[in-house]
Amino acid sequence: MAQNEIHSFNVTRGSRTYFFDINKSMSGDLYLKISESKKTDAGFEHHRLMIFEEDVTVFAGIFQKSVEHLKSLKVKKPIRSGSQKRS
Template sequence: MEEKEHKRNEICSRTLKTGSRTYFFDARETRAGDYYLTITESKKNFSETGEITYKKHKIYLYKEDFSKFQNILDDMIRFIINEKGREVISERHQRDFKNNTFNQEIKDNNKKTSETKDYTNINFEDI
């Protein structure tokens, strides 16, 4: 019965998929017949055993807060774009961040090793 009620109060839905995160925007109906918005962030996680789980966070936004919420959201987006531009500069948002980090560590270690190879090995028996 709960599933039917869930379907009944869902009026309009949109989905935004971004890497390991999915955002759901749902217009829903209250018992009184008014509408409100839920924004759900769902993030895919992998356990140590490889099992896939989803961590969800949900925001309920009611019409009386729409204007203030939108103003602050617009202000914060403008601030971030003005301060840092539109280019994403955090590698952590890349899908293969861990692989790139590991590969960079290997390159750095190889570079250090090759730098030390430039020195002559001296054997104390030669002196």
């Protein structure tokens, strides 16, 4: 762990790994750093988002609402029948 890193969680799904790190800034402020590392043909692609302590509760609420909305929009895939008659 890096010197300013307090705690870290990660999860790998396919070619992507997500990191959820709790860090402390040089001024002592806590923040959550969410990172994505994706394996590509050229190596790895990285994306990061930092949410500071004073915003984390609002961020978590909006994130949860977004997840619920995403799940409600998910369309069920049609069931394919094994055999169909042809004329």
